Structure formats: structure tokens, C-alpha cells
Amino acid sequence: MVHHHLIGGRSVPASNGEMLDVLSPVDGKVFARIASGTKQDIDAAVRAARGAFEGAWSRLTATERGRLLIRLAAAVEADADALAALESCDNGKPLRQARADAVALARYLEFYGSAADKLHGDVIPYLTTHFIGVERVPHGVTGHIVPWNYPMQIFGRSVGAALAAGNATVVKPAEDASLTILRVASLAREVGFPDGALNVVTGLGRTAGAALAAHPGIDFLSFTGSPETGTAVQTAAAQNHVGVTLELGGKSAQVVFDDADLERALPTLVNAIIQNGGQTCSAGSRLLIQRGIFDKVVDSVSERFRALKAGRPEANPDLGPMINQAQQRRVQAYLERGRGEGLTVAASGGVAEDAPAGGYYVAPAFFAPVPHESVLSQEEVFGPVLVATPFEDEAEAVRLANGTAYGLVAGVWTRDAMRSTRVGRAMRAGQVFVNCYGAGGGIELPFGGFGRSGHGREKGFEGLVEFTTTRTLVIAHG
């Protein structure tokens, strides 16, 4: 199957005719081809978006924009099975998870669709002779660089919010997982979005992605991906003096105190790193466990890890393959480094016997005990690799939890209500979960990080505000 860009409401091949092979991580085989976007393609998409922003798209009322998004939500929901099958093949995630992503996308579109006409401005008391109105206005044309781990969800939270706020958009999906975004963009056409409001240019990060980040016609950027690429995107945005939201992953800790309800905690401690094969920005990749229960928790987590299996997405395994060979090698290299540091592997999972030989499968690994300074405690692996570190008291727990360059999410497990609030509020993280851990949180909750995890917030109403700026009207009347 061959897929082209969607620019100005039309399916358009790359300006130089080049295509990229799309490999399924399930078996490593080519199953589709996508257009390899060029600088010219990005330029055409930005021009199409500008045309919509200055034309049909901006003539719609906020309510009409919202209705279109809600119609798109319904179309996505009706198409959820097909979207899930496509995502599983493209990205390798278990079918059940891919379907959950499609349902979440529909919910983002519904949330932002119904919020579109509730984005009010302000009236500011000023001189008695003047009336001051502060209007929330869209940035203009927004660029969205989306990674491969949750294409549908990240599209929903960023493009959904940008469209609801009235921006016209250009999306560059990840070269490894573009297909569901293309399909959703074509659904958007079917439900009546004006041409040019939503454009998708596929292709490589270093060409299409870099061209989008640097394009002078872009008024605001949203990027989710690695810190290194985030730096490049922000540097490019700075040349054009435009803002950028960066979500750059994490090294999130779950802090388990000795009074925690372990029966409740255990499945979540494991799932938070296994979901999507650990390729989740908000994965709970570190366990901090109070000394008195350290061995007990490590034993219970180990038992669960031994039962984990990576396998084919259709079989709904615990985890699918890694997205590509580079990611598989990256994870394997971290495992080597961990062993090289002399760390103990407390338990390993396996790879299902029927997993196709050419796929990028990695067996989950649990290391314990792991010193806080270890590379596995400090760097984002982005794979099914969990580490456990003991702590003595609350102060040490907070120090360790906050002791990496990242600050995206944290979890706190304790039955002590005062302590849960105290420790929760001491976390340098954009989201803190107490006695639960919803990797990434719900659609309604602001999400984003501190430090190396990036800046700006997406999701929730805050995410909608992010895609606007203000215009203050000062009216003299006396």
C-alpha cells in the first residue's frame, strides 16, 4: 500500500517522487510505503494551512469548529477496529492497546471539540474612561512533530487542541508510524474539515521534520520526542521567534512506602513499565522501595516479570516488539551496560515462541538492587527495563525521586494520607499519582514536564490554552 501526503485536502506525492519503505516491527518486513517529504512539501503544506487560516477555516465560529471535531471523534470511534489493526501492524503494539489509543483519540477530539466555544477571554478593570477586553486568539499556523509511540493519542492531544483553538495545522508524523495519522486526516476530510486546516507531510525527521521546525510560516510548534531532537526543534523555533511545547520523556519513579497496599500496587508497578513495551514517555521505569519491604516487593515484582512475554500484537501479549531495530539495539545496549556495571538481574521475562523471527522483540528485564547513580537509574531506556532502589525515609525517597534530569510523572504508594499529600507535593513532576499510576494521565489532565522532560503543557483545558495567545483591546470611551 502506497501513502502520499495530505496537503490542502489532496493526496500529494513527494515533490521529488521519493518514497520510504515502512517496516512492520512485528516481522521486520516491508508492508507499506510512504512519501518522503521534502522542504518543498513542507512549504506547500504551510501555504495550504495559511490559506485555510486566512480563509474558510477562520470563517467558522468556535461552535462550528467544535462540531467538526466532534464529528471526527465519532468517525474515529466507528473506525476504531481498522485503526487499531493498522497501528498494530505499523507500530507493533498489542491490538488491545492500539484500540485503546483509537478510543482515546476519539475522546481527545470530543473533549477539545466541546471545549472550542468555552475558551473565554477577560475584561480587565482599568481607567474609568477605557474598556479593556482580552481575547484568546489562535497562534495561526501550528506545526506538530509527532513520535511513533502513541501516534493517535499525541495527534489527539496536540492537533485536536490546536484545531479547536482555531489554528490551521501541519503535522509531521514519525517515519516509523505515520499510517493512522494519515487515515484520521482523511476521515477529517470526509466529515467536512475545510481543505488546508489539517495537512500531513510524512517523511524523515532530519528532512521533513527539520524543514517544518525551521519554516518561517509556522507560528507555534508542538514537539514530542527525544531531548536531543527537542533541542534542535527549539533552536530552529528560536530563529523564527516562535514558541514551542516540548514533551521529551522521563525517568519516572514510583515510591513505595512500607505501609503501602501492595496487593493494589503490584500489578500497577509492573504494568507502568510494560505498557507499550516501556516505550512510553511517562513509563514508571524506577521503583523506589522502603528498605523494610524491599526484598518482599522485589520478589513479588520478579515473580510477575518471569511470567511476562513479548509477542505478536494480534495475540494481545504483555508487550509487542520494539518499534524498530535501532530501538531494539538501544534497549539491548542498556541491558549490556547494566550488566557491565555489575548490576543484578532479579528477573527476566521472555519472547513468545511464535514471535516472528525478523521482529524486534526484547525480553523484559528487572534489575535490583540498583544504585541511584547507575546509568539505568538515570537515563531513559524506552524499553521494558525496570530498576529498583531501596530508601530509608521520606526525605531520601523525595531526594531520589527528584534526582534525575527529568521530571515528567511520579507515583506515591502509602496508606498515610498526610504523607501522600506531603510527598506528592514535593515531587518535581508534571503529574503525580497517589495509590495509582495512570501513565500519562487522562485526556482531561494537564500533562508535561520539568527539566529535561520539556516545558509547556498539553492535554486538558490547559492544552487548549497552550495553542492560543491573547489580543488585548483597549477602547477609550470618554
Ligand code: TXE
Ligand atoms: O526520537 P526523535 P527517536 C525518546 C526515547 C527514544 C529516543 C529516540 O528515549 O529511545 O527518543 O527516538 C522527528 N527536526 N523518545 O529517534 O528523533 C522524527 O521524525 C525535526 C521519547 O524516534 O526525537 C519523529 O517524528 N524533527 C518520546 C520525532 O521527531 C525531527 C517519543 C521524534 O523523533 C528531527 C519518542 C529533526 N532534526 C522518542 N529528527 C516521548 N517523549 O514520548 C527527528 N525528528
